[in-house]
Amino acid sequence: MYNKKIIQHFTNPKFFGKIKNPDAVGNAGNPRCGDLLTLYLKVDNPPANKTKKITDIRFQTLGCASAIAASDMICELAKGKTLDKALKISFKDVSKSLGVLPPLKIHCAQLVTEALRDAIGKYKKLSG
């Protein structure tokens, strides 16, 4: 049902856990589909002429194997990116990076991008 890459990210996720004093927290999912996820972001504080980057990112996900793998993947994709570039990560990018999710599980990729956008959105709102 799942390819090796998905299984690998599910079995040994690198980015799971919490960040103490995160700069932003994003949520997605609902109990009905059984997936609940939270993303924690740390954003750097560069000089005014430079763009802000995601320096650290972590996830906590209650969900199926592909939801956990997709959470790990979006962290991998977003880490080190500027906020604007991270916003452009699409669910297709996540799915592709995992060697394509099964059709029934594509919503997992949508869910993780939703959580990332939620976190970045909240950060932008807070930091004005």
Place this chain on the structure above:
Amino acid sequence: MKQGAKIYLDYAATTPIDKKVLKAMAPYFSEKYGNPTSIHSWGQEAQTAIDKAREQVAKFLNCKSSEIVFTGSASESDNFAIRGLLKALKRCKRAGEKIHIITSQIEHKAVLETCYDLEKENVKITYLPVGNDGIINLDDLKAEIIPETDLVSIMYVNNETGAIQPIQKIGRLLEEINKNKEHRIFFHTDAVQAANWLNCDVVEKLGVDLFTLSGHKIYGPKGIGVLYIRQGTPISSMITGGDQEWGLRAGTGNVAAIAGLGFALEQIKIQDTRYKIQTEKLRDKLVKGVLTKVSESQLNGPEKPKERAPHIANFSFRGVEGESLVISLDQEGIGASTGSACTSRALLPSHVLMAMGLSELQAHSSLRVSLGKYTTTREIDYFLKVLWTVVERLRKISGR
């Protein structure tokens, strides 16, 4: 347990074919390959095998062999029971006369989705609720019976929780009601998960008109099912094209599978009661082990062991999702499932657990463990050890 050992704890999904059953099937592939409807000796040889199996089934159910129809699966049997009965009833109904079916919210999809489908054809369906224990209430059933009621279809043992439904009591209740009713209420039960354990005397004990069995849940082959049809029950064929199975189910008989199913049922009949007691003991050990070893875990289904089939235990674990639990267990060599095998790929929480009043998260966090005749104490010990590790790992990832 040896490194790399595989432990199968999903006997409710399917069972391996017993070696003796396989032996009984073996001649009917390339040795005795005749078409049972052929009149020559090849055909007769095959027909003899089918006749013998029909006798074995009849003996198991304590009915006549002329009341047995072989089908391609239990799902087909369920479909046939409901649709076939309705088709026949419709023919003798007056125009505008309503058809009413009572079933439950926890049926197998083979019954539920058949009912959903029939609703589109203006059949009135009532889906009985269940209590927190996953068992229907007889008074609820009584209250739903109306003059138009034609059929009650309730499963014998729920496939997700193992909850035993009061089939015998329903049979008696309907018998009483039928005495004073203008037309009869027929009674169907899907007994797929009950056959290994519970009384299947359809006439004397249960009082059912239609009764579904499956081959592959009883150490027999896949692709074979049985429908018992009590003599005099109106039923129309759903598969036409030949006069096999009393003209009720066209198609060349699956001789090897039929022989295997008959033999498998005979094995149950002669089976030692110690086997049931032993499985119950293992199940109790499993339940106790899970609830004491894994914090914030719960058993779903009836609390009283007497109200559960011996082979199924269903649990929920806080902060863990069922599918990732099943995959993690599989990586450790353990085969278990979320809910039923048929819904484990679906995204919605189990309809059975939701009907029992569990929250969506609790239903999504469920694991069904089912035991069989090859399950050992050591396997349960190993399972408990692995389960704890896996649940802890997933809880760390979920943070919930």
